[in-house]
Amino acid sequence: xxxxxxxxxxxxxxxxxxxxxxxxxxxxxxxxxxxxxxxxxxxxxxxxxxxxxxxxxxxxxxxxxxxxxxxxxxxxxxxxxxxxxxxxxxxxxxxxxxxxxxxxxxxxxxxxxxxxxxxxxxxxxxxxxxxxxxxxxxxxxxxxxxxxxxxxxxxxxxxxxxxxxxxxxxx
Numbered sequence: 001x002x003x004x005x006x007x008x009x010x011x012x013x014x015x016x017x018x019x020x021x022x023x024x025x026x027x028x029x030x031x032x033x034x035x036x037x038x039x040x041x042x043x044x045x046x047x048x049x050x051x052x053x054x055x056x057x058x059x060x061x062x063x064x065x066x067x068x069x070x071x072x073x074x075x076x077x078x079x080x081x082x083x084x085x086x087x088x089x090x091x092x093x094x095x096x097x098x099x100x101x102x103x104x105x106x107x108x109x110x111x112x113x114x115x116x117x118x119x120x121x122x123x124x125x126x127x128x129x130x131x132x133x134x135x136x137x138x139x140x141x142x143x144x145x146x147x148x149x150x151x152x153x154x155x156x157x158x159x160x161x162x163x164x165x166x167x168x169x170x171x
Contacts, residue, residue: 002029002126004151007143014137024143025155036156051156060158068163091118099129100144124148 005026012019025038032054039050052059052074059072091107097119098104104119119129128143158164 002124003148005029005126005146005148006151007146010142010144011139012142013139025151027151027153027156038155051158053156060164062158062162067161068165069158070165099142102128104128121146 007024009022009024010019011022020041020043023038023040027036028034035054037050037052041048041050047064049062049064050059051062052072057074059074060069061072062069089109089111091109093105094108094117095106096104097106099119099121102121103123104121106117106119108115108117110116114132114134116133117131118127120126121128124146126143126146128146130141132139132141
């Protein structure tokens with residue numbers, strides 16, 4: 001575990017005029033049975049906050065402007081084994097680089113026609129940049145404004161008074 005971390009995830013894709021930025025908060029990062037996520041994104045003036053709790057397998061898609069949230073029961077979701085097919089992904093260290101003043105090891109691999117390079121911040125063993133290139137173009141994901149430190153549990157809970165809407169068939 002690396003503890004709690006927050007950062008801005010900036011994604012730039014080939015052919016798109018603008019990048020998209022998502023604020024990411026992770027509680028108990030990399031602890032599969034305790035990890036919580038919060039993703040905040042704004043598109044066309046609408047803010048959406050995604051909350052996920054891997055311990056309870058419950059998530060919410062929260063629309064603060066409408067004071068409502070859609071409950072997502074992830075207990076039946078196919079959260080496939082992250083190590084599945086990992087024997088087919090063979091990262092090769094291709095060198096070192098500095099990104100945002102952070103010393104990184106750079107790894108590269110190809111899987112199912114996509115070539116990926118990833119920059120891992122040496123001091124924190126944390127991925128801070130990734131480039132994936134396929135037949136449709138290149139997508140770059142960068143983590144900016146990274147802060148490690150304890151995050152309030154309140155960040156990972158809905159505010160009081162939010163209307164919760166159940167999807168049909170979910171509990």
